[in-house]
Amino acid sequence: MATRPNARRIGPTTVSTESRPAARPARLPREERRRQLLQAAHEVFVANGYHGAAMDEIAETARVSKPVLYQHFPGKRELYLALLDHHLASLNAMLMAALNSTSDNKLRVHATMDAYFRFIAQESQAHRLVFESDLNNDPDVSGRLEDFNARLASAIAAVIAEETKLSEAESTLLGRSLAGMAQISARYWLQTSGELKREDAVDLIYRLAWRGISRFPKET
Numbered sequence: 001m002a003t004r005p006n007a008r009r010i011g012p013t014t015v016s017t018e019s020r021p022a023a024r025p026a027r028l029p030r031e032e033r034r035r036q037l038l039q040a041a042h043e044v045f046v047a048n049g050y051h052g053a054a055m056d057e058i059a060e061t062a063r064v065s066k067p068v069l070y071q072h073f074p075g076k077r078e079l080y081l082a083l084l085d086h087h088l089a090s091l092n093a094m095l096m097a098a099l100n101s102t103s104d105n106k107l108r109v110h111a112t113m114d115a116y117f118r119f120i121a122q123e124s125q126a127h128r129l130v131f132e133s134d135l136n137n138d139p140d141v142s143g144r145l146e147d148f149n150a151r152l153a154s155a156i157a158a159v160i161a162e163e164t165k166l167s168e169a170e171s172t173l174l175g176r177s178l179a180g181m182a183q184i185s186a187r188y189w190l191q192t193s194g195e196l197k198r199e200d201a202v203d204l205i206y207r208l209a210w211r212g213i214s215r216f217p218k219e220t
Contacts, residue, residue, distance in 0.1 A: 116182035
């Protein structure tokens with residue numbers, strides 16, 4: 001018996017496929033879709049900067065329609081701020097883990113420096129969105145960066161104040177200085193394109209920081 005066109009044989013029967021609807025792509029859970037969109041936005045923002053990025057390109061990179069993108073983020077600004085929050089939270093978690101990894105302050109200084117260098121060295125180039133964005137003068141962006149720096153300085157200051165005779169104001173200033181040293185030196189190290197191994201660069205900055213901070217008088 002002849003088989004009609006657009007049909008396929010399954011066992012002894014013939015099933016028509018002419019009216020079968022195309023399969024819809026699987027719908028991702030909301031949080032998984034949000035992560036997908038943030039990853040696509042990350043790629044576009046790193047490549048083009050905030051002002052050069054377009055929602056059309058972000059949607060295309062994520063392989064979704066613009067309505068889907070706008071369901072999760074009202075606009076480019078909100079998308080960028082969500083991505084900044086994500087990267088700052090990741091860096092903060094790395095730094096807090098370093099500070100809490102030991103009660104030995106010498107090792108704490110080394111671990112904190114190493115955490116900054118590891119973040120800067122990530123292939124994802126998250127540091128560019130955090131520290132080198134063309135939107136850093138925006139009040140919402142600069143406010144987030146200031147909050148991050150203040151929390152980190154406060155955490156470092158708490159350790160310093162506990163171990164020395166320094167006041168809260170003095171300890172906070174030193175906390176800001178240590179964090180700034182780590183951040184600036186790590187960014188410069190990355191620009192030198194591997195003239196020093198990361199471990200060697202971390203050790204160098206750690207020794208500078210520890211020789212300074214360890215000279216302050218201890219609490220008795």
